[in-house]
Amino acid sequence: MKASDKVKHRTDMISSALRSAILERVLMPGMKLPEDSLGERFGVSRTLIRQSLERLAAEGLVELRRNKGAMVAKPSLEEARDLFELRTQIEDLVISRVIKNMSPELLAELEAHLAKEVAAEHASEPISIRLATEFHILLAKLSGSPVLLRYVEEIGYRCGLTLSLYARPHSTDCGIQEHRQIIEALKTGDEETARKLMRHHLTAVADRALFTTEEGGPLLYLDALEPYAKKVRDGGA
Template identity: 35%
Template sequence: MNMPDPTPPDPAKPAAPSDAVAQALSLAIHRHRIAPGTKLGEDELAEIYGVSRTVIRAALQSLAHLRLVDIRRNRGAFVAQPSRQEAREVFEARELLEPRTARSAAAHAKPADIARLKRHIADEHAALAAADNGRAVHLSGLFHVEIARIAGQGTIAGFVETLIARSSLIVALYWHRESALCERHAHDALLRAIEQGDGPRAEDLMRSHLVDLHSALDLSHRSAPARSLKEALET
């Protein structure tokens, strides 16, 4: 007699349309297909995705909670533009949380987890080779989220997820350095440490990786955002 699983698999449950829209928008933002500051009109989105404004509003509210979009009452929703102060805060928070999750991930990682991380890194390399910068940034973020997930701390993983979502915007606004090579080696090294179960090393690598990223941001001037929307979303 075993207790029933409180959350059974439910494999064939149709996902909510609002979640689908939110994920589509989220992806577009993460891949830098929509610039920070872009207005997300409700009618426009409703037309694009073929659903009613009700669904669009739910999706936008969801993204607003992740701080990916900024909803101003009676004004509309805009892709968020984190300030320099917010950018600092986000990276400080990451530097506080992620080294810990990396250590924990090294302790808990199962072979399947390692395999997934390896696939991620392969995808990253492919995106870099194709010079698809938006996709590379997106995958790089997913790598961090995956590590937090493996750490078995769902709560903290959720926080990391929102931090990385915002990091994507921050990179879009303030990234300066050209080479993303540092990332590549950093992620490789992290994976090795986790694979070997070397927690302290994973923690150190994560910390220095984040410091690298943080220092690669240019907080003195802001790049130009804003462009059309429908164009950015189709295909």
């Protein structure tokens, strides 16, 4: 019975695929996302596409305008600043909760993740960005608060999207070294230091996002989506 509850809806797969595509800069901000083109690609009807788009809209990754369809969100600089500021404050909450819950098992999880990051250090950029994001999400998971986890996820994703608009392509968005230091501080239970490190870590990322880039028209160029769609069509996770 629980197994059947765990069955993922196709909607989940599609929104995950689209989310990945957005975060990996395959779908750039401003691109149009017509329901039936997407439906064709993913091999499903507009119904499911629409659901996925609505979900992503709730996360702030796509904008949905009445009778005008969906497009990848294009956060303004102001929104971006708000987002990054909130992020540091929210992750502050994460830190203090993780410290409260600290345990050897928990530490092991963190270090396992760090190891993955190190292993992928010279892999492709999208992968290392994803891993870096997942470090923050892992921390949120370990905070023990489902709601906090959701917020960190959402803000993290949106910050990632923002970076694809305002940051130059190949900045190492999250230093592995910094992650290591944070884990170190958590290990010794030094909340103050951990917070400071995290704050520094995040503002460093934010500060790199100060470039105002010129406007580009809303393009429609979904071919790059193909690999993501294929996975869903083939029933992948």
